[in-house]
Amino acid sequence: MSGAQSELRLPQTLVDQAIAAALGEDLGLAGDITTEAAVPLEARASGVVGARTAGVVAGLQLVQGAFKALDPHATVDVLVPDGGNVDANGAIARVTGNARALLTAERVAMNFLGHLSGIATLTRRYVEEIKGTAAHIIDTRKTTPGLRAFEKFAVRAGGGLNHRFGLCDAILIKDNHIVAAGGIGSALQRAHARAGHMVKIEIEVTTLAQLEEALAHAPDAVLLDNMPLDRLKAAVTLVAGRVVTEASGGVNLETVRDIALTGVDLISVGALTHSAPSLDVGFDFEPAD
Amino acid sequence: MSGAQSELRLPQTLVDQAIAAALGEDLGLAGDITTEAAVPLEARASGVVGARTAGVVAGLQLVQGAFKALDPHATVDVLVPDGGNVDANGAIARVTGNARALLTAERVAMNFLGHLSGIATLTRRYVEEIKGTAAHIIDTRKTTPGLRAFEKFAVRAGGGLNHRFGLCDAILIKDNHIVAAGGIGSALQRAHARAGHMVKIEIEVTTLAQLEEALAHAPDAVLLDNMPLDRLKAAVTLVAGRVVTEASGGVNLETVRDIALTGVDLISVGALTHSAPSLDVGFDFEPAD
Amino acid sequence: MSGAQSELRLPQTLVDQAIAAALGEDLGLAGDITTEAAVPLEARASGVVGARTAGVVAGLQLVQGAFKALDPHATVDVLVPDGGNVDANGAIARVTGNARALLTAERVAMNFLGHLSGIATLTRRYVEEIKGTAAHIIDTRKTTPGLRAFEKFAVRAGGGLNHRFGLCDAILIKDNHIVAAGGIGSALQRAHARAGHMVKIEIEVTTLAQLEEALAHAPDAVLLDNMPLDRLKAAVTLVAGRVVTEASGGVNLETVRDIALTGVDLISVGALTHSAPSLDVGFDFEPAD
């Protein structure tokens, strides 16, 4: 991958596996019967990956992976790197290689790019909405099954931060857990007893009384769920910087700035990964000379 | 899976593989450290899967698959089957089983259900928008990588039809193929020569002249891409029922009815699968007696 | 792969997976203990892939895949491409590379080549038997589990056409389906209601009465199963070109020409893929200078 580069990087092993699976899904047993019928074996082509609407790019390793999986000698010249802004009708990358390979890989490449750029673009809108406040936008585990690593990468490309990646890497005690554990204090005590020294603990609260009880047991963070703005502000005051505060629930582009102005550290937005519309991207062949 | 049933059915082999992969993604190596800390090994629980907003349900085999993967004796009683309407705050299914299993599988189950129900819900909106016309809503290959079978199932649950499932099962000649093949006539000739007798052939055209040239070579369907309404109407008239007509490009909930009224047979909507917001579903434990 | 080339091409992703699996099956945990004992690590060798009996070649991508999997720098120079005729004792390809790699990959390469060339060779015999008629030879789903894509490729290399690739890409209503659906008319109605616009529908009939009933519901093709020649001829007359006609049952090299002369469009032959004897191929080292 030559051209403009970002420091953002997905584990290449995940990229290769995802591309192989996606191509397998599209090719089935018979392969690309249209391209095989219409395009000569050794024809070559060049084309431009572009966006029909403006947005933030994410997923270029997958674009490259798709084209190179079918033509290892294909070249992908990046014009706008992951995390960069592309204008409406702007070019993202130029691709050259075997024509059949480009046509066959096109949809897989565009499906990844459109999906991930859609997430990066929506994330960027939230991030810009709260510019100037101290808050950060973070994602959730409400991701598309099979694509979590990629979607959380796209959130970073958009300027957001990542919440935990799975059930395995941090403790987040929710209402159902509290019921099962017999209360907030008991749940936090059990969590501290189980957590390794590299594992952080967060707990969900909805009232100030719950918050006080939680703070007495030293979590690393509190999830202030579905609180009205005044209660959120009171919660931030109560916490007084002792632990990280995360607001969730009822967050949208209209409400996010007011939430940020309450002083919370983090605002988690499930919609970033479960409801971002795809960025409208396409791949257009350039006429041969 | 007891309770209300639909005739719609996903291959169970695909369901099992998808659930195993999604649980693996969420559990990592350490597993659900929160639930293990907070909930006793043998505790039992019941809960209700419900929707916060109204919509069309899709994905109950995956909900069942997720819970049963972790507790084979869990019971899932379906209240609204795939394709059925759920009201805002309505219940979709009741689940009973080992409490740890239910908590650990919850997010995987909800991620599938929300994603697929979101697609079914959006599809239903398009379908209802064109009620009374002769047109049908169909999907595209613009699906989320890894989830095509599930997303196309959700389109059916919403009342839409499926376009081809992959590059392998039908011939769809697009503009780039036409260029590479040296024209519409040549592309269709090559396609007829290659296509098995169970393979249909569709070709993309954007002008009436192209349409005439295509019709001279007997495709099974024509994709009328990005045509203004009057040209679309003229195209339908020109086709005169000889082949299936599909309109694409610029389709949204505002434009779809006018497009349908041109007399086209099919209207393909990429947004069904790449931009449907998730339906807001959740799983709430019921208090024990 | 240098040398003579065919336009016929398997999805390379399928080739790579099949080679990895086949090598794994042959190597087990201990690897090729004979070659490791007998042949020095860095020895080089050249050899010729040839046929002991005349036939039609199919499977060169797999030959190349096997040798290159163990020596990425091996060269495979193709003398007779897929679909070409090889004489008895004729050479198909010349291979040069690391001696251990060539010896270890030899059986996997020859097993694929012999199996697929056997299918191509038998297909060619059927195709030549009906030369001058309007009929075509097609395959069935009676393929060796795991090898369908490759076997159907070999049928094409032999000059045959492919029937559907799986249960998923076309509707073929057989006798058991008709019983379950309550008759031919009902089965076809249900099929039309379910089929997407890119899905063709074929139905099996054994009598002229059934054929008439089927034609009334506009299938794309009819499978005329196990009909005696005169009935077959009458069926073709009855169809009068309205739908594709496929004859099946009792087809062998002695009967196929008479069947073709009835005027059917297609003759399906399960034996192509389930009973073709392997072409006798081998790999002989050339003496070093």
Place this chain on the structure above:
Amino acid sequence: MSGAQSELRLPQTLVDQAIAAALGEDLGLAGDITTEAAVPLEARASGVVGARTAGVVAGLQLVQGAFKALDPHATVDVLVPDGGNVDANGAIARVTGNARALLTAERVAMNFLGHLSGIATLTRRYVEEIKGTAAHIIDTRKTTPGLRAFEKFAVRAGGGLNHRFGLCDAILIKDNHIVAAGGIGSALQRAHARAGHMVKIEIEVTTLAQLEEALAHAPDAVLLDNMPLDRLKAAVTLVAGRVVTEASGGVNLETVRDIALTGVDLISVGALTHSAPSLDVGFDFEPAD
């Protein structure tokens, strides 16, 4: 699996993997669209697995595996076990279960059964041809990629014995190895130095002089390749029971008895696994009462 039983048994883990792969190959993403259209979700059916021509049965674990993969409650009542003879038009097993499941699994089940029974049937013919001699029929590594364990099982079901299962479990020194090692003596010395105490060593020879050289280095077996009958007889005399003798090359049903009468211990037949025609098996639904 109730009913008649054989002591012959495949590792169930291999059966389960092969069935999952074969169903996946046939179902693709869309599943069995014919059956889904024609057959109600909860319909039940019974049918008989039978043979159109007489033969030896092999593969019932795979038949059972296919049906039970799609309906875990299906019952498979075996009438002729693996290794048993079925008459022309005889019944092999009776199957009862969900009608959709039976129809969808039918082809996978029959493809395995026909392929493996074909191998068992051909093996049995060779075995019976040499009845009364001291020789045994054995297979080779010329198997269909991916199916070696199953095909070697079918050889046993037919009454044959198995040669090695892969490159990994025994040493078989062929002509190319001899060249690379610098002669028979050197090759056998290197093999003895490398072989563990549970690994046998066999070496290919084509002349009596080579045989004498080989015997001087104590192999466990000698492969007498492509020897005319008189030379074969002389070779057996020369060996005088010191090592196992295996004849190969030019073996067919016409020549095998004369080869056996030379006194060789084993006759290996590649055709058993690479060229056995499928046994003509089918699955017929029984009319409901």
Place this chain on the structure above:
Amino acid sequence: MSGAQSELRLPQTLVDQAIAAALGEDLGLAGDITTEAAVPLEARASGVVGARTAGVVAGLQLVQGAFKALDPHATVDVLVPDGGNVDANGAIARVTGNARALLTAERVAMNFLGHLSGIATLTRRYVEEIKGTAAHIIDTRKTTPGLRAFEKFAVRAGGGLNHRFGLCDAILIKDNHIVAAGGIGSALQRAHARAGHMVKIEIEVTTLAQLEEALAHAPDAVLLDNMPLDRLKAAVTLVAGRVVTEASGGVNLETVRDIALTGVDLISVGALTHSAPSLDVGFDFEPAD
């Protein structure tokens, strides 16, 4: 799994995958040819899993998984649960089922049990060595490839705690990272900028000066690597409870108590997972009545 139970639990999905892989490794293509020869198909047996030497048990889910994979009706009655002490020649579990299944699964079951119990036993020795101090024993990422989840589970069964599970779930800055980042301060600044709010940060230091520099940038923990006892004690004093302290390097059963008495919070021991000798376990059939 009936009988004595522990709250310690591995994700069952990991257990099932590991057992399938381990059985596949041992069975190859031919399966258990000894058992198949010697033991009748339907014979039943009972046996006792026991330890020849005293130790701490870990891995019973894998024991159960192995036996049940080959006989789903086998019963495993646990006498000493994970984390429990078994005496020399003491019984751990009683197993009953199909005799072939028990014999074939035995080695896989014992290999897992012996390996994991060996780790639990060694961990327990370290834990007991530092009894009465405030320190805890933790593991490292020096685990056997493919078995990390299981080995870290065994450490917990022995009474130890887990360090991070992979590169993905916490930041641990080592000497090479410090060099690459241009110093301790710069490395910690970059880490804070990158870390999500649920990700902890630890940094390796070897001198008190480095420790002071690190503390100025608020890590969650410091890894005091290869410090002599007096320096370690000084480091603990300097930290004064502000962050977690972990000692590593030169830890063995002779030195561990003195290290603990310096007041460090954690002592990490790579040997727990890379050098624990297997516990000597076996499976003995009980004579039938």
Place this chain on the structure above:
Amino acid sequence: MSGAQSELRLPQTLVDQAIAAALGEDLGLAGDITTEAAVPLEARASGVVGARTAGVVAGLQLVQGAFKALDPHATVDVLVPDGGNVDANGAIARVTGNARALLTAERVAMNFLGHLSGIATLTRRYVEEIKGTAAHIIDTRKTTPGLRAFEKFAVRAGGGLNHRFGLCDAILIKDNHIVAAGGIGSALQRAHARAGHMVKIEIEVTTLAQLEEALAHAPDAVLLDNMPLDRLKAAVTLVAGRVVTEASGGVNLETVRDIALTGVDLISVGALTHSAPSLDVGFDFEPAD
């Protein structure tokens, strides 16, 4: 892999799979968050793989595989090949490549190298202990699940020989099998009837009477289990070179020479693979110029 080379070689297909799995285990979804934070994308580095204590090297293909998986252009210059001796603080290989890739792959590479070199080192100690006797050291099936091919390779690197690789490639009749078969004679008869001509048969005996009974049925080898030295000597005398003799049970570095001096051919040591401590290896970056 340039530099010093060994003739010992693992199947590269197994190496590639093991490396991909091990990297996946360590990287999870988020990847190496430490290295990504601390090290620039394009930084380069060199380092030396070395041993802190003296030992025998094994596993360099895996070291190379790990580094090259993340940087295909990395170079690994081998200084001590598999099977060679490394001194305390000696260098094994020099590695150059992308700095991030080297840091991320380091632990996987070292975990394999330390584990396998530990086995090779322990094997070498046993081998040297019996120098001058006619006996050989062999391994068992008591290997770490998933790593058998690698651990048996390491035994060869240390100078030992391999027992069978799995249940599938040789017959080893143990006490439980004898009970199930109804005695030694019956068990051996059943084994001879089942075994192919390339399959060896070994049987476990503990008394001289059992040995005599076994010898009457011509096994290829006898496993003399847990015999005191005088009985072992008597057994060797009784066998008188007719079959291979293997001693097992109670073997350690103190007893192994006396066991060898009884005249047995083989001494099997489970501890080689289940209890060898890891060799202390590390990877140290070299300061840039």
